[in-house]
Amino acid sequence: xxxxxxxxxxxxxxxxxxxxxxxxxxxxxxxxxxxxxxxxxxxxxxxxxxxxxxxxxxxxxxxxxxxxxxxxxxxxxxxxxxxxxxxxxxxxxxxxxxxxxxxxxxxxxxxxxxxxxxxxxxxxxxxxxxxxxx
Ligand code: T46
Numbered sequence: 001x002x003x004x005x006x007x008x009x010x011x012x013x014x015x016x017x018x019x020x021x022x023x024x025x026x027x028x029x030x031x032x033x034x035x036x037x038x039x040x041x042x043x044x045x046x047x048x049x050x051x052x053x054x055x056x057x058x059x060x061x062x063x064x065x066x067x068x069x070x071x072x073x074x075x076x077x078x079x080x081x082x083x084x085x086x087x088x089x090x091x092x093x094x095x096x097x098x099x100x101x102x103x104x105x106x107x108x109x110x111x112x113x114x115x116x117x118x119x120x121x122x123x124x125x126x127x128x129x130x131x132x133x134x
Pocket of ligand 1: 033035037046047048056095097108114
């Protein structure tokens with residue numbers, strides 16, 4: 001599976017580090033929403049859905065976690081553990097997030113506002129949806 005990661009420039013000096021992300025410059029879409037997942041209960045697995053339209057960039061700004069991506073044909077697991085690295089999550093990808101470290105903060109930049117109708121939360125429905133698209 002094609003995994004697209006963005007490496008963001010770090011503006012570091014003797015005071016510490018700073019990462020800036022500009023929509024349509026550093027990432028390919030307009031940012032309409034930002035959310036973050038933190039204080040995750042150990043051992044928990046989140047996600048279990050795909051999106052019909054939404055594009056997202058996932059950045060583990062603190063700690064680490066793993067992301068399972070599944071396009072219906074292939075699966076891949078990506079470790080996120082760098083505050084300057086973003087994982088691009090296109091639409092029509094089933095995702096699960098797991099192995100969160102205790103201190104993990106997973107920040108997500110999203111191309112659209114929250115819309116429950118954009119979610120496919122049933123795996124068989126996801127497979128049907130992507131085969132209809134082909
Ligand atoms: C995704 C993965 C990576 C809102 O009210 N607004 C929001 O913008 C979001 C993202 C969620 N919510 C509500 C909906 C649920 O009642 O927050 C609750 C938890 O959401 P959910 O169970 O969908 O969270 P995750 O961690 O399973 O999935 C989230 C995103 O929802 C999803 O788009 O791709 O992170």
